Amino acid sequence: MVDLIGDIHGHAGALRQLLGKLGYTPHAGVYRHPARQAVFLGDFIDRGPEIRETLAIVRCMIDSGAALGVMGNHELNALAFHTPDPRHPGTYLRPHNESNSRQHAETMRQVPAGDLSSYLDWFRTLPMWLDLGGLRVVHACWDETCMAKIDGPVTDAFLQAACVPGGSLIAPVESLLKGKELPLPPGLSFRDKDGHQRDTTRVKWYEPPDGHTLRTYALASEAIASDAPLPADVVRAAVPYPEDARPVFVGHYWLSGPRPTLLRHNVACLDWSVAKGGFLCAYRWDGEQVLDEERFVWCD
Numbered sequence: 001m002v003d004l005i006g007d008i009h010g011h012a013g014a015l016r017q018l019l020g021k022l023g024y025t026p027h028a029g030v031y032r033h034p035a036r037q038a039v040f041l042g043d044f045i046d047r048g049p050e051i052r053e054t055l056a057i058v059r060c061m062i063d064s065g066a067a068l069g070v071m072g073n074h075e076l077n078a079l080a081f082h083t084p085d086p087r088h089p090g091t092y093l094r095p096h097n098e099s100n101s102r103q104h105a106e107t108m109r110q111v112p113a114g115d116l117s118s119y120l121d122w123f124r125t126l127p128m129w130l131d132l133g134g135l136r137v138v139h140a141c142w143d144e145t146c147m148a149k150i151d152g153p154v155t156d157a158f159l160q161a162a163c164v165p166g167g168s169l170i171a172p173v174e175s176l177l178k179g180k181e182l183p184l185p186p187g188l189s190f191r192d193k194d195g196h197q198r199d200t201t202r203v204k205w206y207e208p209p210d211g212h213t214l215r216t217y218a219l220a221s222e223a224i225a226s227d228a229p230l231p232a233d234v235v236r237a238a239v240p241y242p243e244d245a246r247p248v249f250v251g252h253y254w255l256s257g258p259r260p261t262l263l264r265h266n267v268a269c270l271d272w273s274v275a276k277g278g279f280l281c282a283y284r285w286d287g288e289q290v291l292d293e294e295r296f297v298w299c300d
C-alpha cells in the first residue's frame with residue numbers, strides 16, 4: 001500500500017520529518033519503508049531552503065523503487081526554461097523574462113549546474129499521471145479527455161508543443177498540471193498568495209458545475225466575491241470527476257487550514273502550503289475507495 005506526499009518545494013527538513021513519522025528510514029542513503037511505497041505528487045523545486053536535498057531524497061527513492069512520482073508544473077516549467085528554442089537561436093522554450101527567471105532563480109542558485117542538468121534529464125522520465133488501479137495520481141486535475149491527447153516521452157518536440165504559445169499540447173498538459181481555470185468577469189480580479197493580480201480563478205473541476213456560482217465553484221483558496229452564474233462555455237466544457245470513480249490524489253492548490261480536509265470522498269489535495277507557512281502533508285492509503293480524513297499525516 002502507499003503513502004502519498006504533497007508538494008515539497010524545497011523543504012527537505014519537513015520531508016525527512018514526515019518520512020520518519022510515516023516509518024521510512026534511510027538505508028544506504030535511501031529512505032525506505034519495509035512494507036509500503038511513497039508516491040510524490042510533483043513540485044519539488046523553486047522555493048524553500050533545501051531544493052538540492054529535496055531532489056536528492058526524491059530521486060533516490062524513485063530510482064530505487066522505494067517511491068513513485070508524477071511531474072508538477074514547476075518541473076515542466078524548468079524543463080522548458082532550460083531547453084533552447086530551435087526556431088530562435090539564443091532563446092528558450094520558456095522565455096527568460098523577469099517573472100520566469102525569478103520563478104527558477106532559487107533552484108539555479110541552490111543546485112549546481114551539472115547536477116541541475118542531470119535532474120532535468122530525470123524530470124523527463126516523470127509521468128504526467130499514474131493510474132495505480134485502486135487509485136489515481138496527477139499534479140492538478142484528472143481529465144481523461146486531456147490524457148487521450150498526450151502520449152509518448154517528454155522530448156524537445158513534446159516540450160515545444162506543451163509550452164510554446166499556440167502549441168497543440170498546451171491545453172491538455174496545462175489542465176493536468178495546473179488544473180482548470182475560468183476567466184473572471186471584467187473588473188473582478190484578486191491578489192493571489194504571491195501578490196500577483198489574477199483575472200482567472202482555479203475551480204473545483206471535480207464537481208459538476210450545475211447550480212454553482214463563481215463564488216462557490218472557485219477553489220477555497222481563492223475567495224471570489226461574486227455570485228454571478230458560471231459562463232455557459234465553462235459549464236459545457238466541464239468534465240467533473242465521477243462520484244463512483246477511483247480516488248484521485250492531487251497537489252498544486254496551496255490549500256491552507258489548521259488541518260487537512262478532503263475535497264470530496266474520492267478527491268484529496270495534499271498541497272497544504274509547506275512553502276508558504278503551512279505544512280507538508282501525506283495520506284496513508286490502504287485500498288479504501290471512500291477516503292478518510294483520519295488518514296492524513298502531517299508535520300507542523
Ligand SMILES: [Mn+2]
Pocket residue numbers: 043072073074139177251252253
Ligand atoms: Mn503546482
